Amino acid sequence: MGVGNWLKRDDALGPLVIKALTDRGFAKYPLLDAGTTPENHLGRIARLRPDLLLIIDAADFGAEPGTIALFRPDEISLNSFSTHNLSLKTFAEYLKQTLHGLKVVLLGVQPADAGLGEGVSRPVGAAIERIAGLFIARQ
Numbered sequence: 791m792g793v794g795n796w797l798k799r800d801d802a803l804g805p806l807v808i809k810a811l812t813d814r815g816f817a818k819y820p821l822l823d824a825g826t827t828p829e830n831h832l833g834r835i836a837r838l839r840p841d842l843l844l845i846i847d848a849a850d851f852g853a854e855p856g857t858i859a860l861f862r863p864d865e866i867s868l869n870s871f872s873t874h875n876l877s878l879k880t881f882a883e884y885l886k887q888t889l890h891g892l893k894v895v896l897l898g899v900q901p902a903d904a905g906l907g908e909g910v911s912r913p914v915g916a917a918i919e920r921i922a923g924l925f926i927a928r929q
Contacts, residue, residue, distance in 0.1 A: 791822045791831070793847040793878065800855075800901030800914040803848040810922035818929045828881050835885065842893045843885065845878060846921070848914070849898030856913025858921065861896040897921070 792804030808823045820838055824831050828845070835843065849866070851859060863882035882894040899921075902911035910918065 791824050791828060791835075791843060791845050793824050793826070793828050793845055795826050797906060797908065799903045799905055799907050800899075800910050801848045801904045802908075802910060803899050803901070803914055803918060804846040806910065806918050807846050807921050810918055811925055814922065814926050816922075816925055816929055818925075828878070832885070832888075836889060839889065840892065842895065843882075844895050844897055845882065846897045847878060847899075848901040848904060849896070850904075851898060851900060853900040854913070855900050855902030855911060856917045857900040858917055859898050859900075861898055863894050863896065866896060866898075 792806070792808035794804035794806075795801045796805060805823045805825060808821050811821055820840075822831055822834065849859075849861075851857075851861075853859065863879050863886070866879050878896060882896070886892050886894055899914060899917045902913055
């Protein structure tokens with residue numbers, strides 16, 4: 791699941807990863823562009839009954855722009871993935887309680903610029919390509 795805002799530069803990372811995978815014909819797992827409202831997709835996630843939900847989003851965790859890191863929901867603060875209506879930590883905890891046995895992992899990429907505007911920074915663009923490439927290589 792890609793989460794992010796197309797109009798806030800590097801925050802568009804999640805949806806752009808989903809778009810890159812879709813454009814390359816990735817079909818091993820269902821893909822979902824949740825935009826800025828992942829909570830609106832609870833029904834679809836419940837119908838899919840996944841064992842694992844990977845949430846891809848821009849996240850400020852104090853690293854160099856473009857750095858990719860994995861987090862468990864309990865490892866993030868309520869504000870570190872903060873551009874969305876509902877915190878991803880709260881969203882992930884709700885899903886884990888609702889869909890017993892679901893594992894949720896957050897894939898975060900350090901943004902360089904999440905200000906208003908379109909287009910991502912060079913480091914985040916490179917991270918999008920790395921992430922999409924890893925998925926395509928393992929399809």
